[in-house]
Amino acid sequence: MAILTQLQSKRLLTATEISKFYNISIRTVYRxxxxxxxxxxxxxxxxxKGYTIMEGYRLPPVMFTEREANAFVTAEKLVQxxxxxxLPRTTKRA
Numbered sequence: 001m002a003i004l005t006q007l008q009s010k011r012l013l014t015a016t017e018i019s020k021f022y023n024i025s026i027r028t029v030y031r032x033x034x035x036x037x038x039x040x041x042x043x044x045x046x047x048x049k050g051y052t053i054m055e056g057y058r059l060p061p062v063m064f065t066e067r068e069a070n071a072f073v074t075a076e077k078l079v080q081x082x083x084x085x086x087l088p089r090t091t092k093r094a
Contacts, residue, residue, distance in 0.1 A: 042054035
């Protein structure tokens with residue numbers, strides 16, 4: 001979500017910029033961008049230049065309390081441990 005927020009606020013970001021900003025590996029950036037795409041976020045990749053979001057796309061702000069957010073993360077982890085292959089992917093996208 002943090003990467004999505006950053007992409008919404010800037011025209012074009014490279015994987016290197018994202019990795020440095022969040023102190024994560026380039027590989028993690030690629031994985032997270034792929035997860036956003038799989039969740040339906042229209043990310044455009046400009047070869048050799050970086051990532052941007054399709055013009056006009058905006059995700060409305062979602063506000064959860066810290067306890068609510070932690071409950072979602074906990075539920076996702078439990079589903080990953082105790083479910084068939086389809087349900088964990090669906091839960092992760094949600």
